[in-house]
Amino acid sequence: MAPSPTGSIHIGNARTALYNYLLARQCEGTFVLRIEDTSRERSTPEFEQAVLDGLGWLGMDWDEGPNAGGDYGPYRQSERLATHKEWLEKLTAAGHTYRCFCTREELAEDRKVAQKEDRAPKYSGKCRDLDANEVDARLEAGEEAALRFRVEPRAVTFDDLILGQLEEDAGLWGDFIVGRSDGTPVYNFAVVVDDHLMAITDVVRGGDHISNTFKQIVMYEALGLAPPRFGHMPLTLNAKRQKLSKRDDSVAVEEYREQGYLPAAVVNFIALLGWNPGDERELFTMDELIETFRIERVTKSNAIFDFDRLDWFNGTYIRQLEVAELARLAKPFIEAAGLTIPDEDYLERAVALEQERIKRLADFPEALRFFLVEEVTPDMKFLVKKNGTTEETAAALSTVFELVQDFGVDDMAAMEENLRAMAEALGWKAGELFMPIRVAITGSKASPPLFDTMRVLGRARVLSRLRDAMRMLAKDAQDAAYGQSN
RNA sequence: GGCGCAUUCGUCUAGUGGCCCAGGACAUCGCCCUCUCAAGGCGAAGAUCGCGGGUUCGAAUCCCGCAUGCGCUACCA
Numbered sequence: 001m002a003p004s005p006t007g008s009i010h011i012g013n014a015r016t017a018l019y020n021y022l023l024a025r026q027c028e029g030t031f032v033l034r035i036e037d038t039s040r041e042r043s044t045p046e047f048e049q050a051v052l053d054g055l056g057w058l059g060m061d062w063d064e065g066p067n068a069g070g071d072y073g074p075y076r077q078s079e080r081l082a083t084h085k086e087w088l089e090k091l092t093a094a095g096h097t098y099r100c101f102c103t104r105e106e107l108a109e110d111r112k113v114a115q116k117e118d119r120a121p122k123y124s125g126k127c128r129d130l131d132a133n134e135v136d137a138r139l140e141a142g143e144e145a146a147l148r149f150r151v152e153p154r155a156v157t158f159d160d161l162i163l164g165q166l167e168e169d170a171g172l173w174g175d176f177i178v179g180r181s182d183g184t185p186v187y188n189f190a191v192v193v194d195d196h197l198m199a200i201t202d203v204v205r206g207g208d209h210i211s212n213t214f215k216q217i218v219m220y221e222a223l224g225l226a227p228p229r230f231g232h233m234p235l236t237l238n239a240k241r242q243k244l245s246k247r248d249d250s251v252a253v254e255e256y257r258e259q260g261y262l263p264a265a266v267v268n269f270i271a272l273l274g275w276n277p278g279d280e281r282e283l284f285t286m287d288e289l290i291e292t293f294r295i296e297r298v299t300k301s302n303a304i305f306d307f308d309r310l311d312w313f314n315g316t317y318i319r320q321l322e323v324a325e326l327a328r329l330a331k332p333f334i335e336a337a338g339l340t341i342p343d344e345d346y347l348e349r350a351v352a353l354e355q356e357r358i359k360r361l362a363d364f365p366e367a368l369r370f371f372l373v374e375e376v377t378p379d380m381k382f383l384v385k386k387n388g389t390t391e392e393t394a395a396a397l398s399t400v401f402e403l404v405q406d407f408g409v410d411d412m413a414a415m416e417e418n419l420r421a422m423a424e425a426l427g428w429k430a431g432e433l434f435m436p437i438r439v440a441i442t443g444s445k446a447s448p449p450l451f452d453t454m455r456v457l458g459r460a461r462v463l464s465r466l467r468d469a470m471r472m473l474a475k476d477a478q479d480a481a482y483g484q485s486n
Numbered sequence: 487g488g489c490g491c492a493u494u495c496g497u498c499u500a501g502u503g504g505c506c507c508a509g510g511a512c513a514u515c516g517c518c519c520u521c522u523c524a525a526g527g528c529g530a531a532g533a534u535c536g537c538g539g540g541u542u543c544g545a546a547u548c549c550c551g552c553a554u555g556c557g558c559u560a561c562c563a
Contacts, residue, residue, distance in 0.1 A: 004563055036563065043563095104561065111560090120488045121559070146561050163491070172489060173559090180561040187563050210490060211558045234492080234556095241555070269498095272511090276499060280510050299499075302556060306497045309512045319525075356525045416521090423521095434521035446523035 001055075001062070002034040002191070002205075005047040008252040009054035011305070012206065012236040012244050015270040019233065020204045021060045022271075022293040032198060033065030035076045038187055043078070054253035058263050059286050064198075072198040077190055084185040087193040087223070088147065088178065096222040097178060099135050099145040100127040122174030123148070147179030149189075149219065156214045161204065161231030162298045168214045176215060188212050192219045195228055204231040204295070207302075208243070231295055234274050234302045241304060260333055260361025262321075265314040274299045283316065315359045327351040330364040337365030339372045346371075349456045353448035371457065376443035378469055380476060383439045385432055390480070393436050394473040396426065400437055401466045409459045412451040440469035 001017045003009060009017075024031035033055070037043035052067065064070025074080060091097055100123075111121040128150070139145060153171030160166050178189040185193075191212075195203060210232050220227040238244050244251045256266055268284055276299075277284075277292045284292070318326065327348040334341060341347045350371040351364070358367055370376050385393045403418050423433040434450050441462055447453055454462050 002563095006563080038563070100561090107561085115487070118487045122488090144561095148561095166490075168490065177561050182561080184561090186561070191563095206557090207491065208557050209563095212563095214490090232491085237556075239497090243557075273498065276510095278500080280500080282498095282511060301492050303499090304497060306512070309498065312512055315525090354524090357523065419521090429521090431521045438522060444523090448523080450521055 001032065002036045003051050004036045004043065005045075005051050006042040007047055008050035008254040010244065010251050011253055011256070011266075011270065012251070014054065014058060014253050014266075015236060015273060016204060016206055016233055017055060017060055018058070018267060018270055018289075019231075019275070019293070019295065019298065020202075022290050023202060023204060023295055024063075025290045026293060029201070030063045030070075031060070032070070032072075032200065033062040033068070033075065034194060034198065035066055035078075036187070036191075037076055037078045038184075038190060048076075050252075050254060057257055058253065058267055077194065080190070080194060081184065083197065084190045084193050085183065088185050088189065091149070091178065091189075091219070091222060092147065094222060094224075096150050097147045098128060098150060098175075099130065099139070100148045100175075100177070101130075101138060101143055101145050102126055103144075120172060122172065123176070125175060128175060144181040146177045146181045148175040149178045149215075149222070151175050151218065156217055158213065158217055158227070158230060161202070161229055161295050162234075163207075163210075163232055163300060166210065166214075168211070170214070170218060173215070178219070188215055189219060192216050192223070192225075196220070196223075196225050200228050202229045202231065204233060207232045207235055231298075234299055236273060237302050237304045239304060241302075244305065258362070260329075260363065261310065261314050262317045262329075262361075265310070265317040268317070269310045269313045273303045273305070311359045318358060318361075319356055321355075323348055323352045323355065326355060330361055330368075333361045333364050334368060334372070339365055339369065341372065346456070353452055353456060357448065370442045370444065370447075375468065376441070376465055378439045378443050378472065379445075380472065382445045383436055383469060383472065385428070385436050388432070390473045390477045394470050394477070396422075396428075396433060397436060397440060397466055397470050397473070400433075401463060401470070404454075404459060404462050404466065409454045409457070409462055412455055415451050415454065436469075437466075441465045 001020045003013050003017070021031050023029070033052075035043075035048055035051070037048065048066070052065075055062070062068055064072065064075060066075045068075075088097075107123070110124060114121040127145075127148070135145075151170050151173050153169070155167055156170050157165060157167040176188075177186055179185050194200075213230050213232070217227050235243050253266070257263075264285065267286060267289070268282075271284060271289050271293070272282060275293065275297055276282075278297060321329070327344070330351055331341065331347065334347075350368050354364065354367045358364060383393065384390050385396070399422060400419070403415070403422070407414060407418065409415065419433060419437075420430050423430045426433065435445065438447050438450055438453075439445055441457060442453060457465075
C-alpha cells in the first residue's frame, strides 16, 4: 500500500488498502506501507500521521512501514532519492534514456497545437537523436535538460489480477520523462525502483493507474527486472458518479470516525463495495474477510458510495456491541456536545435504551439529552392528550404524579399495571395516557419504552418533570382563559 | 481528440448458454408486533440485463458495431 500523505486518508484509498491488506494476510505475506511523498509541496508530516492513524483505526496493521521498520527501508519515498538517482543512472547506462532540452513552454505549445489538430499530444522526439557532443556542450553551458525514456513502439500487455488481460500500444505514448531537469526522478520511475527493491510481489491500486502500469512494465523490462503482479481496482464514485474528491465529498476516514461510525462497520461496508463472497453473507469481521476474500471476485465496474447502506451496517454493528463498550464509545461524543455524565452506571443504563435506536455514535448526544439535562421543554402541542383538553391532561398527570410518589419508579410491571388501570378508568386508550407522560418526562414524542425510561430517569427526576409539565399546562389554561375574556 | 476500462432494480451486487419473464442486501412503501420511536418479522413495488445486429433449438451470459459513463492523456502523485 502506497498512499500519498497529501491529506487524511481517503475512503477510496482505504478500500484499496483493505484489499491489499486482505490479500497480504490471507497468503501470510507482508503488508508494506510506503509513503509516497515525492510531491514535497503537498506532503506534510501531519498528513502522514493522519494516514497512519486512519489505517490503524480501521484495524489494518502493517508489517513494514515508516514506523514499523523492515528490511527494505526507508519507507518514505522522499528518503530514497539517492537510490532512485542511482537507478536512473543504470537506466541511462543501459542506453534507455536521452537528454531533452525542450522547455516546458515548448512542450505545452506542442501539446496545444496537437490538440487543436486533433492529434494525440505525444512528444515529438525532437531531442531523441541529438549528437552526444552537442548534448555535452549544452549541458556544459548550463542548459537544463530532462531525462527521457526511449519508448520502442510495441504492444505492452499484462495479466491484471482483477481486469484480466490488458494491452496498450506503446507507439502511442512518445518518449516520456523519467528524470526531471533538477535530477529528481519522476514518480512513475521511483515506484518501479521501490517496488523492485522492496521485493513487492503484488501491487493492487486504483484503476486510475492503469496507464502508469503499462509504462512501468516497459521500465521493468529496460532494467532487466521482472515486474510484480498488478491488480487495478474499480474506482469509488460519489452520487454524481465522479471519482470521490476531497473538495465536495465526505471522503476522509477521519470524518467517519468523527461522525461515530465504527471501524468494523466501515471495513465491512467498503469490503463489500466491489467485492462479494459469492453467497449471500454480508456481515464479516476482519478475520472472516481475510479468510473469504478473493481478488478474482472483485468487481470490474466502478461503485457509487451509498451512505444509507453504510448507516445500516453501522446500526447493526452498534446493536451487536456490549452495552458497556457502547457506553465507553459514546462518552466522548456526549462530552463533546457539552453534556455531563453523572456516573458510568447511569450512562450505561441510558445507552442501553438507545442502542437499537441509533445509527451513529454522534447521534447519542441528541438521543440521550433528556437523560442528562436538568429540565426538559415539552412541546405543548404533544403534551396535551390527543383530542383532549389541557385540563384533563393536567388532571391525569397529577394522578400519575401521585402514583409515582407512592410507588416509585423501579417496579415497571406495577407501574404499567397502575397506569393501564388508570387509563381504563378514564376511558382513555393506554397510548393516550402514555404520550403526555412521555412528552412530559422526555420532552419528545419519540423515546424508548416509557417504563424503562422512567426507571432509568429515577423517581426524583420523573416527579420534577411531571410537576413542570403540570405547571406548563396550568399556565396555558390560564392564558387561554384570558384570551377568551378579552 | 487518442488510449484504456466498464455498462444487471434508485444504490451495492448474484449471475460464466437452458435451474432467470433475473436472486439477495440497502433505501422506499404496506402489514404484523407495539405505549411512541426504533429494532425485529412478513410482504409489495422496483431491472424489456445500455442500444442494434449476429451465433445458437435456446443468450444477461458468446461475437461484432454503436452509445453512454468513468479514468488516463504533466519535468503531479
